[in-house]
Amino acid sequence: MAYSLQSTADSSLEFSTSELTGALGDSVTVLPLLVALAATTSVSLPHVLVGFGVFQIVWGLAYGMPLSVEPMKALIGLAIVGTLTYAELAAAGLVAGGVLLTVGKLGLIGRLERVVGEPVIRGVQFAVALLLLEAAVDLSVGNPLIAIAGLAIVGLLALGGYRGASVLLVLGGGAVAAVATTGVPAPQVPALSLFPAGPPTLSAAALEGTVAQLGMTVGNAAIATALLCGDLYDRDISPDRLSTSMGVTCLAAIPLGGVPMCHGSGGLAGKYAFGARTGGANVLLGVGYLALALVATGALLAAFPLAVLGVLLAVVSLELARAAFEPISSRRSLAFVLGVGVVGLVGNVGVAFVAGAVLYWALYRMT
Template sequence: MSSFSPWRPRRQALAALSGDVSGAFGDLGTLLPYVIAATALGVLSPRPVFVGLAIGYLLVALLYRAPIAVQPMKALGAMILVGGLTAGETALAGTTLGLVLLALAATPYLGRAARALPQSVTVGLQAGLGLMLMALAFEMMAAGWWLALPAVAALGLSWRWPRGPWALVVVIVAIWLAPADMLPEAGHSTPAGEGISLSSVAGGLLAQLPLTLLNAVVVATAVSRSLFPAAAPRISERRLAASSGLLNLVLTPLGAMPMCHGAGGMAAHYRFGARSLIAPLTMAIACAAAALHGDTVIGWLAAIPTPVVGALLAFAGVELMLGKRLFDARPDCRPVIAVTAVATLFGSALVGLAAGLASEQLRRHLVRRRARGTPHDRG
C-alpha cells in the first residue's frame, strides 16, 4: 500500500507560505529602532520612510527573487538618533552614498577585491557582526527580562519548526499585550532643522561607507549565497552595491531613510522561515500599507516593548554568528576567525578587517614555514 498522502504537498505549501510570511517580519529587530526613532524625533516623515522600504523590498523581490534584506544604514541611522543629522543632511548623505555605490558597482574592482578577501576574514567579520547584534540585543532585553524570556522561548520554536509563524506571532502578541509603562514616549518631536552642515554629512559618509562595503556588500553576498543557494547566480557584490546605490540615489532625496542590504537582516529573515520571493513581497505590501497610515502604524510599532525587539535581534545575531562556513573552517583558520570577530566586536568592521588580514598573513607564514620544515625536522 502506498504511503503517499494527497494532503502532503498542500501541507508543505502551507508550511512554506507560513514561513515566508513569518520570516518577512524577522528583521524587525534591526529595522524598528531606527524607523521609530527617526520618525518620532521629527527628523523624517513616516510616509516617505515606509514608501522607501516598500520600493526597496519590491526591487529585491523582482531583482533577486530571494529574501534579501532592506535595512536602514546603521551609522547614518545612529547619527539621526543622536541628533547629528537633519532631514536635509540625511538626504544629501544618502544621495552621495548612492552615487558612490553605483560608481563602484560600475567597475570590476569591487568584485575582485571581494574575491581577494580571505574566507577566514569574511567568516570572522560575519561572526563579529553577529556578536555586535547579540551585545545590543542583550542590552535591550535587560530592560525587562520578564518580557524578553517568553519572547525568546516562542522564537526558539523556530529551531524545531523553522517554517512556523513565530516572529509574526511574537510581534502581534507584543503589540496586543504591551504594558503602558514599557511604551516609548511619543509626541515629543523635535524640529529637524533647515541648515545643512557639510562637516556632519562628511562625518556620516566616512562612518557609513566602510560599514556598507563590508557588511552590506562583501559579507552580505557571502551570507546570501550560503543561505539562498538557488539565488546565488543572481547575487554578486556589484549587484548588491548597485541596488543599494539606486535605492539611495532615487529615494533619500524624497525623504526615505538611507538603506542597504544588511547581512544580519538576511540571517533574520532566514531564521524565521523566509526562503522565497514571497517574503520580500510580503514586506513590500506591509510597508506600502504602513505608508497609507504612517502615524498610526508608528504608534503600533512603538508599542512593541524594547525587550521583545531585543529578542528578535538576538536571533538575528545568532544566525549570523553561527554560519555554516564557521563550522566548515579548517582548524588553522579558526584563530584568524576569532581574532577578526573579537576585533570587530570591540572595534568596528574596519578594525576587524585590518586585524583579520594581519592574522591571516601570519597564519600563511606559519603554514609555509611548517611546509618547508625546520633543519631539526629534516635532520
C-alpha cells in the same frame, strides 16, 4: 490558488500561498531591525517602510525572482547601539551607495572580495552580532520577566521547527501590546520630503562604518547572493549587477527618508525555504510594507515594549553569529573571525575591519 503574470524580467510573477509565506521569510530579520532602529534613533519608521516596500516591488519586477531587500546590518547595528546617529547613518548609506554603484558599473566586485578575504567579512558580521546582543541585554534588563517569556516562546517554537514564525509571533505580540496602550492608529500617508528625519552628517564614524559595511556587502550581498541565484533559481546574475542595484537603492531611498539597503544571501535563502519562487513574493511583501507604513506612528512605536525589542535583537544577533561561523573551515579563518569580532566589540568595527583586511592581505601574500 495561484495567479500568474508575466514580468519584464526572465520569469513570470506568481501570487500564491507559497509566495506569501516566502515573503514572510524575508521579513523575519528585517522588521525587528527596523523597529529597533526607529526606537533608538530619530529615523521615521513610516518613511523607512515605504522605502522597503517600493524597492521590494521594484527589484521583484526587475529581476523576476524573489531577490532579498534587507537593511545594511553593520550600519543599522551601529546606529541601534548608538555608535552612529541617524544623520551619520544616512551619510554612510549615501557613500556606500555611491561606491557600490561605481564598482558595479566598473566590474570590480570580484577584485574587492579577493583583497578583503571572507574571514574578515565574517568577523565584521560577528562583531555586529556581539554589539546587537549587548544592546538586547540593555533593552531587556528593565523587564526581565517579559524578556524571559519571549525567549522561551522563541526557543520552544524554534525547537518545533518554527523559528521564523516564532520571531513574527513575538513581534506581533509586542505590536498588540503597543496597540492596547495607544489604541488603533488612524492611517496616515508619510509626507513626501527630502531627508524628513534630518540632513546627513559625514563624520569619521560614518566613514569607518561604511568601510566595514562594504566588506560585508561585497561578500554577502553581492558575491554570495549571485551564487545563490544560480544554485536555487538557476539564474545567472552577476555580483556587479547586484552591486549596481544596491547602489541605486541607497542613493534613491535615503534622501526620501529611507535607510541603507542591500540584497542578501540570507534573505534570499529564507524566501526560498519558505516557498517563494518568483518576484511575486517581493510584490506581496512590498505591498505589506507600504500598508504597515500607514499605521506605524510614533506613539505606537513609543509604546512598543523594550524587553520584547530586546528579545528580537537577541534572535537577530544569534542568527548573524551563526551565519558568521557557518562557512568557517580552518583554524586561521576562525581566528580571524574571533579577532575581528572581539576588536569590533571592545573597540571599533571600522578599525577592526581595516586591521583584519591588512593582516589578511599580508598573510595571503606570504602563502
